[in-house]
Amino acid sequence: MSFTDTLLHWHHTIDRKLPWKDTLDPYKIWLSEIILQQTRVEQGTPYYLKFIEAYPTIHDLADSSLDEVMAHWAGLGYYSRARNMHKAAQYVSSELGGEFPSTHTDIMALSGVGPYTAAAIASFAFELPHPVVDGNVIRFISRYLGLSLRKDDPLLIREIRSFLTPIIEKTTPSVFNQALMDFGSLFCKPKNPDCRHCFFKDQCQAYTEGRVSEIPLPKKKIKRRSRYFHYLLLEVKDEILMTQREEKDIWQDLHEPPMIESKEDHVLDRKPLLAFLEINTADVEVRPMIEKRKQVLSHQDIYASFYRVMINKKEIITLKTGWKWVKKVELQSIGKPRIVDLYFEDKSITLFS
Ligand code: SF4
Structure with a gap:
């Protein structure tokens, strides 16, 4: 079986329901992605629901005061995300008439949106073939390819992107990306992944070489x-x-x-x-x-x-x-x-x- 077939076959065996998975609305997808940057799904979900209720459209978010947005955001940390989100909402609402940008480059131009978030929105809302490379995907693919690089090394991210891009171009991007993220998060876990029962074990370099626990290498330590x-x-x-x-x-x-x-x-x-x-x-x-x-x-x-x-x-x-x-x-x-x-x-x- 090809990499894609193996991945999608596994994905059919799980049922991971998340409130933003069943929407094609780029505003809601963007909101969920910003909230989930540096935040666990369990912590981010109630915030997502709170924001959708308070601001059902991007115009509602743009028209609110920054103070009010910050109050809704309180407790989630990394407050620059809320500031950037408010700024981007005002830009889309006033400059683009509320129409969310629909190309990877235009999405990247929004405040607070980096390559990962742009790839997620581009694929989930517009079916554009950009692989999402988040922490879970980095772990899974660097093990699969046996890449011994630090998880924040730009070279590692580039290698992973060049491996995934030709693959995603032949798939339905939203389905492929979701499966990729779910596999990294639910199966190829940071500690003690269940490699013996993994569908990828025969091709996985880290597993065949006995290096699963070493890959990827940790980030450089920053003094606290x-x-x-x-x-x-x-x-x-x-x-x-x-x-x-x-x-x-x-x-x-x-x-x-x-x-x-x-x-x-x-x-x-x-x-x-x-x-x-x-x-x-x-x-x-x-x-x-x-x-x-x-x-x-x-x-x-x-x-x-x-x-x-x-x-x-x-x-x-x-x-x-x-x-x-x-x-x-x-x-x-x-x-x-x-x-x-x-x-x-x-x-x-x-x-x-
Ligand atoms: S064999 Fe283990 S390390 Fe390799 S992809 Fe599967 S779960 Fe991850």
């Missing part, structure tokens, strides 16, 4: 860094002081209380804290919260501490750029870093006064 964020909670009646992150850093555009970052892990002294807030009166009490929260990101660990700064009138604070008083009941509708969101939820912050 720890960061210490000290959040200052200032509340007056039903309002809380919040800022919006602007600089090119993690969590761009999300909202959080005013924050001081320190290089070391320590409790912030009262004096620099009040100096940061430009509070001159001596009788303002600062209450550090005992517990510390941790959020693990791809290359950094964020440790957050929270301090209540007891003020009784807003005028004590001179607002800096991006600072604003927000009604506590409105906190839910603005996008916040997960670590802040969870803290607010746990502490029922809307009940503080």
